[in-house]
Each structure stands twice: as C-alpha cells, then as structure tokens.
Amino acid sequence: MTMPPDEQFPGDDDLTALRVDQFLAHPPAKVWRALTEPELIAQWLMPGDFRLEVGHRYTLAALPRPNTGFSGTVLAEVLAYETERMLKLRWRDAEPGNPADWTITWTLEPEGRGTRLFLVHEGFDPDDPAQLMAHKIMGQGWRSAVLQGLERVLASL
DSSP: OOOOTTOOOTTTTOTTEEEEEEEESSOHHHHHHHHHOHHHHHHHSOOBOOOSSTTOEEEEEOOOBGGGTBOSEEEEEEEEEETTTEEEEEEEESSTTOOOEEEEEEEEEEETTEEEEEEEEEOOOTTOHHHHHHHHHHHHHIIIIIHHHHHHHHHHO
C-alpha cells in the first residue's frame, strides 16, 4: 500500500532510521539520472565525485553542523544498486572518532507516469544526543530542502 506524498511511515518514531516516501511526477529513468549523475547530485544534494560502481568510495562536501558533530565532509561508498530501481550507499563522517555510520537506500517504483521514491536512512544511535539531533535535523532536511531540490533538478531535465 502506498501512502500519500510526505506522509510519515508507520513506526516513524524509530530513532535509528528515517523513512521518506515521495511521489515524483517523472519517470524512473529521469529520477535515476538525478540520483546517479555527479553534476545533477551536486545541484540537489552535495557536490562529490560519485561513480555508479559497487565499492566506489567518494566524498561529499556540505556545511559543517557543530551542534550534531558533523564535520561537513561525508565519506561515502556505493554498496549496491539495481539500475532505475535501487541505490544503497554508506555515509560516514570524515572526522575521526565521529560515530556517524549510516546506510542510505533509495528505492524507485514506477507509479503511473511517475515514480514513487522511497528513502531509508539507517544507523542512527538513539543513545547519542548528537545523533538524536542529527536524526531530527536530517529528517526535516530530507523531507523539505533535499526533496524540493531534487524536484527542481528533475523539472529542469
């Protein structure tokens, strides 16, 4: 059963993960491009040297968030993918000793003339106050700024 856009998943009180479900009025091939082409990723997420290859390690650059312990540099790795269906990434903070070690999974499902995009961001430590703050900030960020940026990029393609 598919939920309306921006509606939270049942059990969204899970402090170890974030889940987002968004309908995009664009075909999966177009959404896939925005998720996997480095120049497009830089427009809606963060600049980095992404390459669609399992095991590829790359960095993403963002603004540091001292209140969450985020250094501003994400060490990322492509864990798995199925073209136009799923992309699974590992994100770690570049700061030595930072416990942030997350898995980001994008799943695309064709829906009518568009795509249902699911995001699962896992690995938050609910016993770490900085991770709880990151969970809150990133939950709001994924649902608003990031997906709105993705929509803008898709509209321009």
